[in-house]
Every structure is written in structure tokens, then in C-alpha cells.
Amino acid sequence: MATLFVTHPDCIAHDPGAGHPESPARLSAVLKALDEPQFRTLIRQEAPLGRKSDAARVHGARFVEAVLASVPQSGRTALDPDTFLSKASGQAALRAIGAITCAVDAVVAGEANNGFCAVRPPGHHAEPDRPMGFCLFNSVAIAARHAQAAHGFGRVAIVDFDVHHGNGTQAVAQDDASLFFASSHQFPLYPGTGASDETGLGNVVNMPLAAGTDGAGFRRAFETRILPALDAFAPELVLVSAGFDAHRADPLAGLELEESDFGWVTSRLLEAAQHHAKGRLVSILEGGYDLKALAGSAAAHVQALMTQD
Numbered sequence: 136m137a138t139l140f141v142t143h144p145d146c147i148a149h150d151p152g153a154g155h156p157e158s159p160a161r162l163s164a165v166l167k168a169l170d171e172p173q174f175r176t177l178i179r180q181e182a183p184l185g186r187k188s189d190a191a192r193v194h195g196a197r198f199v200e201a202v203l204a205s206v207p208q209s210g211r212t213a214l215d216p217d218t219f220l221s222k223a224s225g226q227a228a229l230r231a232i233g234a235i236t237c238a239v240d241a242v243v244a245g246e247a248n249n250g251f252c253a254v255r256p257p258g259h260h261a262e263p264d265r266p267m268g269f270c271l272f273n274s275v276a277i278a279a280r281h282a283q284a285a286h287g288f289g290r291v292a293i294v295d296f297d298v299h300h301g302n303g304t305q306a307v308a309q310d311d312a313s314l315f316f317a318s319s320h321q322f323p324l325y326p327g328t329g330a331s332d333e334t335g336l337g338n339v340v341n342m343p344l345a346a347g348t349d350g351a352g353f354r355r356a357f358e359t360r361i362l363p364a365l366d367a368f369a370p371e372l373v374l375v376s377a378g379f380d381a382h383r384a385d386p387l388a389g390l391e392l393e394e395s396d397f398g399w400v401t402s403r404l405l406e407a408a409q410h411h412a413k414g415r416l417v418s419i420l421e422g423g424y425d426l427k428a429l430a431g432s433a434a435a436h437v438q439a440l441m442t443q444d
């Protein structure tokens with residue numbers, strides 16, 4: 136068994152426009168990094184198209200249809216000041232859902248140890264009734280609902296180490312004790328949520344970090360707060376919103392992580408998954424806007440996943 140790697144060319148075709156930080160080049164940089172010889176044992180798979188019925192578990196069928204109907208035939212449509220659709224965006228967003236739901240299915244079936252989905256657009260800012268912050272559908276929350284509906288899991292954890300707070304994922308988890316959501320993020324920063332007193336039903340853990348926090352501070356946040364809470368929740372499946380914009384080189388934020396910190400946190404999350412969830416862990420790409428830092432950090436993340444092989 137090995138690590139599953141899922142992506143699709145449609146996710147490169149999604150184009151929010153020249154100069155937008157969430158660029159097609161991001162995914163190309165990740166794919167190039169994972170083409171190196173040390174990744175040859177990855178199980179590579181093209182993402183199927185995600186089902187609208189899966190997306191509807193989080194967003195409702197009307198919202199799903201409305202977002203897909205707003206995709207332009209040419210040019211661009213803006214859903215908010217940051218979030219743009221091009222002709223390929225609907226297909227890309229459905230591939231992102233298809234990637235993570237099929238990775239969950241494969242890991243549950245024992246066809247892979249764990250999985251990483253290199254897709255875009257990202258998803259963790261998308262709220263049940265609102266696309267925002269480069270995100271159309273909340274792929275990781277959709278995967279959690281899919282895991283519950285299709286595989287009967289009672290407890291699914293989502294851990295988000297993107298530098299921005301996963302407000303959309305929190306909106307899904309905060310009223311439902313069958314989900315656990317933990318986030319480390321720079322605070323204050325977009326989208327403005329994620330204070331430490333936002334705890335949901337006791338199933339939400341927010342770890343706001345001041346600008347300038349380095350890898351040691353990040354690791355402390357996980358060791359003292361997030362990992363113990365994850366352990367207490369005892370998840371049957373661990374999903375990861377893997378954004379790499381907390382890297383010190385990232386232009387959109389001010390944390391000071393190194394590539395090795397992403398490898399470290401991945402290993403700790405894998406340990407939790409091994410302890411409680413038979414190793415079942417699936418991660419999905421969220422942010423990361425410095426191409427070199429993104430590529431190196433994603434490589435460190437996948438390398439850590441592969442150590443379970």
C-alpha cells in the first residue's frame with residue numbers, strides 16, 4: 136500500500152485572471168515537485184467529476200446549481216472581490232470534490248494508506264450559502280459528509296493549517312458534534328474569524344497565531360491545544376485542509392514557517408490517524424501563493440504521508 140495522489144487537468148484550467156494569486160501556476164508547481172524520483176511510488180489517479188448530490192449535503196441543491204449556473208461561457212464572473220469564475224471553474228470545483236471523495240473511498244477500502252488531493256480552487260472559505268475567498272464549494276466539508284453518509288463514520292475530524300481561518304468549514308462543523316474542526320491561522324487576518332473563544336459545541340479548536348510566529352510557536356500550538364483535542368475526539372477519519380501559505384515566503388501572510396514544519400505537522404496528524412482511525416487520513420490543497428515555497432512545502436507534506444508506506 137502507498138499514498139494516493141489525486142489531481143486533474145481541469146483544476147489547472149480554472150483561471151481567475153492575470154495577477155490573481157490563486158493562479159494555475161500554483162498547481163503546476165505542485166505537480167512538478169511531485170514528479171521527482173522520490174515520489175515514484177505514489178498511486179496516481181485522475182479525479183472523477185464530483186457529484187452535485189455530494190456538494191448538496193453541505194450547500195443545498197439550489198446553491199450548487201446557482202454557483203454552477205454563474206460560470207461564464209467566456210471572460211470572467213466575480214462572485215466577490217476575490218473570487219472569480221472562468222469557463223473551466225465549474226468543472227474544476229467539481230473535480231476538487233471528486234478528488235477528495237474518491238480519495239476517502241480508496242482509503243476506507245484499504246486501497247491506499249492515505250491520500251493527497253492537489254486541486255484548485257481551494258474550498259475552506261466557502262460557507263454553506265456563500266462562495267468567498269477564492270473558494271466555490273467547501274470540498275473538505277463535503278468529504279466529511281460523504282464519509283458519514285457513504286461509510287457510516289460517526290466522528291470525522293478536519294484539521295486546517297492554512298494560514299487563513301477556515302471559516303466555511305467551521306460554519307459546517309460548529310453545530311454538529313459528529314464533526315471536529317481545528318485550525319491554526321494567523322490572527323488577525325482574512326477572513327477575520329477564528330478567535331480562540333469560537334469553540335462550537337466544544338468540537339471546534341481555534342489556535343490564532345500572531346504575525347511573525349515561527350515554526351516553534353506553530354508546533355507548540357499543535358502540541359498544547361490541537362493534538363490533545365484531536366486525540367480526545369478520537370476520529371474515525373482525519374481530513375486535512377493543507378494550505379501552505381503559513382510559509383515565511385508567502386506574500387499573503389506573515390507567519391514564518393519552514394518546509395520542515397509542514398512535514399512535522401503532517402507526521403503528528405498521521406500519528407493521530409494511526410492511533411484512532413486505522414491511519415485513515417486524506418488531505419486536500421488549500422492555499423499557498425509563493426510558488427517555490429508551495430512546491431517545497433507540498434513535497435514535504437507528501438513525503439511525510441509516504442512514511443506510513
Ligand SMILES: [Zn+2]
Pocket residue numbers: 297298299378380421422423
Ligand atoms: Zn490561505
